[in-house]
Amino acid sequence: MTEQHYPVPTPDQVEALMDNPDLTWEDVPADEAPPVLAESEAEEVMVVRSLRMPLELxxxxxxxxxxxxxxxxxxxxxxAAIELAALSDDQPISRADAMRALASIPPRRTA
Known part of the structure; x- marks a missing residue:
């Protein structure tokens, strides 16, 4: 892996940035702050998790x-979705089972 070098600002450069009159700083109460992600965007976020399990499993x-x-x-x-749905008394099927079921439907005949 190659090492990357990024410019490091000097203390004077940092001070000049912080003293810039075009920047404004204000505290916003957490309940008034806009969300980091919109609800529709949050549904699309995939989270990467590390999981330890036996090799055989x-x-x-x-x-x-x-x-x-x-x-x-x-x-x-x-x-995971099936188990969570079962805990809430839902009747889920897996995505793979749904895709197989849909694939088994014969195409509609046109006249």
């Missing part, structure tokens, strides 16, 4: 994902 999950034609991450997201 990882291999079984990977094999199941391959058999279903989905990624390891998609399978785990589906399983």
């Amino acid at each position: 990882h291999q079984r999950i990977r094999a199941e994902a391959e058999a279903r034609g989905v990624t390891w991450s998609e399978l785990l997201r589906d399983w």
Whole structure:
């Protein structure tokens, strides 16, 4: 990996920036501050998490994902959603099962 060098401002440059009359500083109460992300944007954010598991479990999950034609991450997201829905008495199906069901519907005949 190559080392990258970024310019480091001098204390005088930092002071000049902070004293710039075009900059304004104000405290905004947390409940009045705009959200970092809009609600619609927050739904699209994917969070990366690290997960430790036994090798055998990882291999079984990977094999199941391959058999279903989905990624390891998609399978785990589906399983987590199914379990959470079950906890709230919902009746979920996995994305992979939904895609298989939709693919099995014959095309509509046109006259």
